[in-house]
Amino acid sequence: METQEFIPAGKSRDTIIETVKLTKTFGDVTAVDEISFALLRGELFGFLGPNGAGKTTTINMLTGLSRPDSGKIRIAGQECTKNPKGIQHLIGIVPDESNLYPELSGFENLCFCASLYGLRKKERRERAAELLEIFGLKKEADRKFGGYSRGMKRKLTIAAGIIHRPQILFLDEPTTGIDVASARQIRQLIADLNRTGTTIFLTTHYIEEAERLCERIAFIVKGRIVRTDSVKNLLQPILGRQVMLVSVSNAESDLIRGLAAAFPSYAFESISPEQIRVESPEPIRLASLVRYIDTRNVVVKEARLYGPSLEDVFVRVTGIEADALKKEAEKKGATV
Numbered sequence: 341m342e343t344q345e346f347i348p349a350g351k352s353r354d355t356i357i358e359t360v361k362l363t364k365t366f367g368d369v370t371a372v373d374e375i376s377f378a379l380l381r382g383e384l385f386g387f388l389g390p391n392g393a394g395k396t397t398t399i400n401m402l403t404g405l406s407r408p409d410s411g412k413i414r415i416a417g418q419e420c421t422k423n424p425k426g427i428q429h430l431i432g433i434v435p436d437e438s439n440l441y442p443e444l445s446g447f448e449n450l451c452f453c454a455s456l457y458g459l460r461k462k463e464r465r466e467r468a469a470e471l472l473e474i475f476g477l478k479k480e481a482d483r484k485f486g487g488y489s490r491g492m493k494r495k496l497t498i499a500a501g502i503i504h505r506p507q508i509l510f511l512d513e514p515t516t517g518i519d520v521a522s523a524r525q526i527r528q529l530i531a532d533l534n535r536t537g538t539t540i541f542l543t544t545h546y547i548e549e550a551e552r553l554c555e556r557i558a559f560i561v562k563g564r565i566v567r568t569d570s571v572k573n574l575l576q577p578i579l580g581r582q583v584m585l586v587s588v589s590n591a592e593s594d595l596i597r598g599l600a601a602a603f604p605s606y607a608f609e610s611i612s613p614e615q616i617r618v619e620s621p622e623p624i625r626l627a628s629l630v631r632y633i634d635t636r637n638v639v640v641k642e643a644r645l646y647g648p649s650l651e652d653v654f655v656r657v658t659g660i661e662a663d664a665l666k667k668e669a670e671k672k673g674a675t676v
């Protein structure tokens with residue numbers, strides 16, 4: 341069957357989201373390019389990629405906000421590529437920009453969202469009060485949403501997204517642009533929601549966040565998924581090893597061959613025209629490396645030890661520096 345290849349091996353086949361060759365273009369830009377993946381019920385799945393990678397476009401197609409040009413989407417067993425209405429009650433959406441009303445209070449906003457899902461008046465009020473309590477916003481219940489801090493706004497937007505107890509929650513960069521304490525609380529809330537059975541599709545710029553929260557991760561770059569695997573499998577090959585990323589003026593193959601001959605116990609890989617990845621089972625002797633590279637008339641600009649972390653895997657798989665991702669998140673006003 342066509343979908344089998346992208347369902348994680350060894351798991352039960354209770355798949356809640358499946359996409360097959362999903363594609364979306366805007367003029368000349370292919371925002372999402374034939375992506376196929378599957379989420380199992382109860383999973384916390386991370387979609388990790390830099391600015392413009394296609395994360396929001398993917399969420400918009402999965403949630404029915406935008407139509408794919410081609411490909412298929414199946415959610416909870418329903419083919420919903422062309423008819424997303426049938427699954428709306430099953431899903432919750434937390435967009436990167438809040439969609440709540442600034443002139444309404446937190447409580448009123450939640451009651452209004454609940455009414456859209458057909459909850460009765462008493463139930464709406466009870467659910468709104470319950471969520472304000474869970475999200476630590478009880479004291480702010482009667483304040484206008486427009487006056488909330490960014491962190492409080494994000495929390496209320498998440499509360500609104502789960503007002504109808506959806507089976508699946510789509511979170512688009514939930515911790516970007518907010519203060520450290522709120523980001524920590526939100527990560528805890530996401531983990532709690534997942535523990536109580538909600539399937540979560542999370543997009544993020546933050547590698548550490550994905551590593552901490554997610555069971556499986558897909559790396560998306562320029563509209564294409566370059567790798568999907570469990571965090572455990574992604575980290576396995578480098579556990580117990582030292583990894584260093586050396587930025588140089590020129591990482592040509594001749595230099596890589598020379599390094600491999602001079603330091604036979606290290607593994608060298610050119611991951612971009614100016615970056616060399618060094619992996620070793622023992623501590624890396626940086627001074628010797630720099631001396632050798634200098635003899636080849638190549639300038640060492642920076643050397644950074646990664647340890648066994650998902651950052652290294654990301655850099656290796658995508659060729660994008662982990663720092664570049666962080667800088668993009670910071671440009672959006674984020675703090676981790």
Ligand SMILES: Nc1ncnc2c1ncn2[C@@H]1O[C@H](COP(=O)(O)OP(=O)(O)OP(=O)(O)O)[C@@H](O)[C@H]1O
Pocket residue numbers: 366369370371389390391392393394395396397398
């Ligand atoms: N409505 C649109 N019209 C034209 N181009 C678009 C539109 N929406 C997205 N794009 C383009 O599609 C590509 C993917 O954008 P998308 O917003 O999905 O990326 P992203 O990974 O969510 O980025 P970010 O992290 O900045 O939110 C980008 O090149 C973007 O400029």
